[in-house]
Amino acid sequence: LRQACRISINGMTCTSCSSTVESALQAVHGVQRAQVALATEEAEVHYDPKVVSYSQLLEIVENTGFEAKLIS
Ligand code: 9UX
Known part of the structure; x- marks a missing residue:
C-alpha cells in the first residue's frame, strides 16, 4: 500500500x-519516500499505512526536536 501525507x-x-x-523519516520502516522542504516547513511522506501510521510519523518528527502537525 502507498499513502501520502503532508506534515507541517x-x-x-x-x-x-x-x-x-528527512533522514529520521527515511529511516522508518514502512516509509517509501520522505522529502522535507525547509522553505515551506513541510514534509511530504509516502508510506505504507499497514506498516506505519501518520501519528507515528508525527512522533518521529517531534522526536527530532521539532513541532509537527498533520496538514493532509
Ligand atoms: Mo538547524 Mo543548526 O537547528 O544548530 S540551526 S541544525
Whole structure:
C-alpha cells in the first residue's frame, strides 16, 4: 500500500535541521519516500499505512526536536 501525507514542521532554521528530519523519516520502516522542504516547513511522506501510521510519523518528527502537525 502507498499513502501520502503532508506534515507541517515548526522550528527548522537551517538545512541541517531539515536533513535531520528527512533522514529520521527515511529511516522508518514502512516509509517509501520522505522529502522535507525547509522553505515551506513541510514534509511530504509516502508510506505504507499497514506498516506505519501518520501519528507515528508525527512522533518521529517531534522526536527530532521539532513541532509537527498533520496538514493532509
Ligand atoms: Mo543548526 Mo538547524 O544548530 O537547528 S541544525 S540551526
